[in-house]
Amino acid sequence: MALYPPLEPFHHEYLAVGDGHELYLEQCGNPDGVPVVVLHGGPGGGSSPLLRRLFDPRHYRIVIHDQRGAGKSRPRAGTNHNTLAHLVDDIERIRQHLGVSRWQVVMGGSWGSTLALSYALEHGERVASLVLRGVFLCRRQDMDWLYTEHGAARYRPEQWQRLVEALPAGEGTVLARYHAALAACEDQNEEGMRLAREWTRWETHLSTLIPLTGVDVDDHAWPMARLETHYFVHEGFLPEPLLPRCARLYCPVEIVHGSYDLVCPPEQAWLLHQTLPDSRLRWVPGAGHATSEAGIGEALIAAVHRLEQRGGLA
Structure with missing residues (x-):
């Protein structure tokens, strides 16, 4: 249909x-x-x-x-x-x-x-x-699938490496570090938007069977990254x-x-x-x-x- x-x-x-x-x-x-x-x-x-x-x-x-x-x-x-x-x-x-x-x-x-x-x-x-x-x-395991090296990262290793390397140096999980880094940024400042794009690009890359290329994530990157990290560090x-x-x-x-x-x-x-x-x-x-x-x-x-x-x- x-x-x-x-x-x-x-x-x-x-x-x-x-x-x-x-x-x-x-x-x-x-x-x-x-x-x-x-x-x-x-x-x-x-x-x-x-x-x-x-x-x-x-x-x-x-x-x-x-x-x-x-x-x-x-x-x-x-x-x-x-x-x-x-x-x-x-x-x-x-x-x-x-x-x-x-x-x-x-x-x-x-x-x-x-x-x-x-x-x-x-x-x-x-x-x-x-x-x-x-x-x-x-569930915790569903978020771990997305944001640790033991899940989807094994199917998209290059994109996972890009997601991780975009982060400033620090301790903690990728999810916790993105949440802290985004929360510390002023609304849509240059650094915040850079991190938000990388966060959103990772999920966009996973969303289709054949990974899309050249997708513009700018329109929704900031709210997507801020709200996903906000919700997921609190387990929804x-x-x-x-x-x-x-x-x-x-x-x-x-x-x-x-x-x-x-x-x-x-x-x-x-x-x-x-x-x-x-x-x-x-x-x-x-x-x-x-x-x-x-x-x-x-x-x-x-x-x-x-x-x-x-x-x-x-």
């Missing part, structure tokens, strides 16, 4: 959620359609026009926002009052603000899957179904491990995962599928992590259609 044509929002606004944060919020598709909310990755990745193309705009009211500090939200890259609990509360504020009684689909990719599961655990009565892409369980601000709690979720869940995902190894999707009482796992052969990878977007659209066929999306 092909992606839907490019789509412009029919409404966008800034929503104040307290603590000095304002979220960029947009709505696309049918104003009277079935309400769905799409959660971007990162943390700090920001939304993309690609996310608008995963639902039939004639049938769905598509709600997308930039999470605290990400994308167009203000303050940019702000880490104060920015935790998982805040992000979960923000989704609920958006629901109430828009007068939506229940999200028919909560779709989240990568970090967005962590957030979607956390929201469903906290507000299960407001979630009819979940569609998850590139599952990230946010999870109150307790996510996976065991997911056994309490009884809504239908569709899981889409690239079979060669180097950002979120496929084990995470498999374990989640085994834990969730009502889930279906679709492997996308020959695909990596990104929504733009061949087959990922189409598999997400097909997942929504399967939920429609079950009769859950009225």
Whole structure:
């Protein structure tokens, strides 16, 4: 199933959620359609026009926002009052603000899957179904895979060496050192942007099966690097491990995962599928992590259609 044509929002606004944060919020598709909310990755990745193309705009009211500090939200890259609990509360504020009684689909990719599961655990009565892409369980071992020499570094050694050598000399893990170095920089000063580019380039290089060349990461490097390091040194601000709690979720869940995902190894999707009482796992052969990878977007659209066929999306 092909992606839907490019789509412009029919409404966008800034929503104040307290603590000095304002979220960029947009709505696309049918104003009277079935309400769905799409959660971007990162943390700090920001939304993309690609996310608008995963639902039939004639049938769905598509709600997308930039999470605290990400994308167009203000303050940019702000880490104060920015935790998982805040992000979960923000989704609920958006629901109430828009007068939506229940999200028919909560779709989240990568970090967005962590957030979607956390929201469903906290507000299960407001979630009819979940569609998850590139599952990230946010365990210590998942972050070690990304940011130690024992994980993805073994598949991309040159890029790993570049990431490490970009750091000033110091003690501690690569994650802890990047977090400290970025926190010490003034907002987007020259040194901070240099480090942010290297941090973001590493993940971008891992995100596709065939590594991309010449990718410009400047637009989102600073919030991505600041927020990812902020969240990951605090283990995602999870109150307790996510996976065991997911056994309490009884809504239908569709899981889409690239079979060669180097950002979120496929084990995470498999374990989640085994834990969730009502889930279906679709492997996308020959695909990596990104929504733009061949087959990922189409598999997400097909997942929504399967939920429609079950009769859950009225």
